[in-house]
Amino acid sequence: MTLLAVDNLTVSFPTADGTVQAVRGLSFSVEAGKTLGVVGESGSGKSVSALTMLGLNPGADITGSAVFNGKELLTMNQQQLRQIRGADIAMIFQDPLSSLHPHFRVGWQIAEAIRAHTSVNKRDAKTQAVELLRLVNIPQPERRVEAYPHEMSGGMRQRVMIAMALALKPKLLIADEPTTALDATVQAQLMELLVQMQNEVGMAMIIITHDLGVIASVADEVLVMYAGRASERADARTTFFSPHHPYTRGLLGSVPSATGVVGSRLTPIIGSPPSLISVPTGCGFHPRCPFAMEMCIDDQPDLVEIPAGGHHVSACWLPPEMTGVGVAMDTARQRYASAHRGVRSSKLPGVVAAVEGATVYA
Amino acid sequence: MTRFLIRRIILGLVTLWVIITLVFILYYARPGVDPARELAGRAVTPALLANINKAYGFNLPVYVQYWNYLKRLVPIPGQFNLGISNNNHLPVTTIIAQAVPIDISLAVGSAVIWMVLGISVGVLAARRPRSLWDRGATVFVLTGVSMPTFILGLLLLYVLYYLLTIHGIAIFPKPGSYTPITTNPLEWAHDLILPWITLALITAATYSRLTRSSLLEVLGEDYIRTARAKGLSERRVVYRHALRSSLTPIVTQFGIDLATVLGGAIITESIFGLPGLGLAVVQAIEVQNLPVVIGIVLVASFFVVAANIVVDALYAVLDPRVRVS
DSSP: OEEEEEEEEEEEEEETTEEEEEEEEEEEEEETTOEEEEEOOTTSSHHHHHHHHTTOOTTOEEEEEEEETTEESTTOOHHHHHHHBTTTEEEEOSOHHHHSOTTSOHHHHHHHHHHHHSOOOHHHHHHHHHHHHHHTTOSSHHHHTTOOGGGSOHHHHHHHHHHHHHTTOOSEEEEESTTTTSOHHHHHHHHHHHHHHHHHHOOEEEEEESOHHHHHTTOSEEEEEETTEEEEEEEHHHHHHSOOSHHHHHHHHTSOOSSSOTTOOOOOOSSOOOOSSSOOSSSTTGGGOTTOOHHHHHOOOOOEEOSSSTTOEEOOSSOGGGTTTTOOOOHHHHHHHHHHHTGGGGGSTTHHHHHHHHHHHO | OHHHHHHHHHHHHHHHHHHHHHHHHHHTSOTTOOHHHHHHOSSOOHHHHHHHHHHHTTTSOHHHHHHHHHHHTSOOTTTOOOOBOTTTOOBHHHHHHHHHHHHHHHHHHHHHHHHHHHHHHHHHHHHSTTSHHHHHHHHHHHHHHHSOHHHHHHHHIIIIIIIHHHTTOOOSOOTTOOOOTTTOHHHHHHHHHHHHHHHHHHHHHHHHHHHHHHHHHHHTSHHHHHHHHTTOOHHHIIIIIIHHHHHHHHHHHHHHHHHHHHTOOHHHHHHHTOOSHHHHHHHHHHTTOHHHHHHHHHHHHHHHHHHHHHHHHHHHHHOHHHHHO
16 A cells, blocks of 8 residues: 655755755655665755655745645645644654754653644653653663653664654654664664564654665665656665666665675765756766766656566666666675565565575675 | 752852952052042041041051951841941941842843843744844844933833823823832832833843844754654744743843842933932942942842852753753
8 A cells, every 4th residue: 555655746945046956856655564765865855855745844845746645745734734743754863962852851752742642641641651762672761761862872862763753653754864873883773673663563664864774674665866856766676786777876886895805996976966956957967977878968867667677767868788787796785685584585575586696796 | 950059159159259359459458549538438537537447447457457348248147247338327238228129129020021022022033034023023122222221211201201291191100209019019010110111121122132043043953843743833842842942042141131230220220210229329429438339339249140140050950961061
């Protein structure tokens, strides 16, 4: 069942320097209970799209549609959106220190979220807050519920944010760079926690990140964004093992590997993302693309189906035969492979072949 | 929290001691100055000088004088003594005790008005930046900041008291009226309403400007986005989450302003003929009545130090992060 369907979404902000076209015709959908990973560099429109759906982008010009659970989000007034925010769609953010109010106890902040949508009294809301803290594996939740955010570590704070987001058992959790501000070991624990919570609550997730490694073990489907548009969308296995779009290949090539050849160099994507006030003509990626052709400068490619993979679409003029050419094994895909050997491999048919493929490369 | 407060109180006492010592040096131990001559005022006779020298012990060594001076300031009943006014020969403590209730009345009433007015205007301006409300608030702020007290006070007196009264509408009391709150609270408020408005209008402007800028900054914080993402109402986001964080600079300013009024609102008291500390110090300066001047300086600095301690305590109440440091 499709939980969220975004169609041809555009978001722009009028500024003194010109109009910032943050999102330029984005379409994707999220199935109930599944996980969509949204990947791209800073300024590719990932967070803006998410905030727009919740009406948290004041002053933006928005067109297109976003249907959540049968209801159009983009035409709702603030009152209607307010009932959805936190209850049906919850969101967690990048920096858990600045995302929690410094002057209030964490338990109070969780209880407030509960009381914003239900009519429980303060005492019961606090009891629920303790249970939520226990659920997200915070030790001594009865004591921690009285703590202030500055008295906790970064990982703990993000757990508090997750507890707050799960308070009303949302149908969709949007995690905007949930682990970027945290160190690597905490990252892994938190991603594990998110998956565990997903199994518990049964919610769908959108995980926004610039790091393919973060979503390697959790995403069912991956949406790669560049300059406000979707450049490639496929199930996770296809994205990691046979990407079509040169930008996706670039992202994979710029992740360091723990098992690569000693002395081999990373392949960075040359240049930097374009200004969203003056986006390049044609394919937005052409100034940085090693495969750029004449037509890439003039004509903007639409998402077209790549026949080989399941639900694989790519916005690139390169022929489908170029899929997966020249991609080396790297950490992100190793993580994908090792993650799917375990618990979740049964969910994804065809993974065994992928793991075998990985051994050859390694 | 207790340790934090104790540290602040000790620091406050040290500050007071420094002020007390500076006052001593300035008035009694300045080189080339005969303190007895200073204290005697304009009507000097050799007998008076001899009396003063004996009473204050100016013929004793400086450190003994300093020690006696400090002993007189220890706040124990019977020992605390600010000297005798050389004008009407009343103890300075009596003069100050009569004046202080007026300044407290002035400060409390005007503070309530300027806080409510200043913060509300600031919140309105911040919630709709660049709107008509915001522009209106800017005009209000500019008027308040640039209007001298004596013009606003006299204007209010002229229009609301003089013009209304000669047209038979005597709503506002005549200048110089004052009823203690213990006698009749309604009459007390009625007598003080014009001085309150004068002080409040001039001070409120600062608060609306502070509230506006501080609130606008806080509304851009990540945790405000979180509050909205939780599904809270906009009202709750602004008043419970954002305003709470914006209060810090407002509390700082409040401490300074309150202490200033408590230590004597010289111009306002003069215009409205209120016998508070401000009026008392002006009259004392005119006749070189030094004991009264010194007494009021010490009391006013006590108010400033005390207000600062209260402000620091309020910080700790408002922001849990202050309590640990």
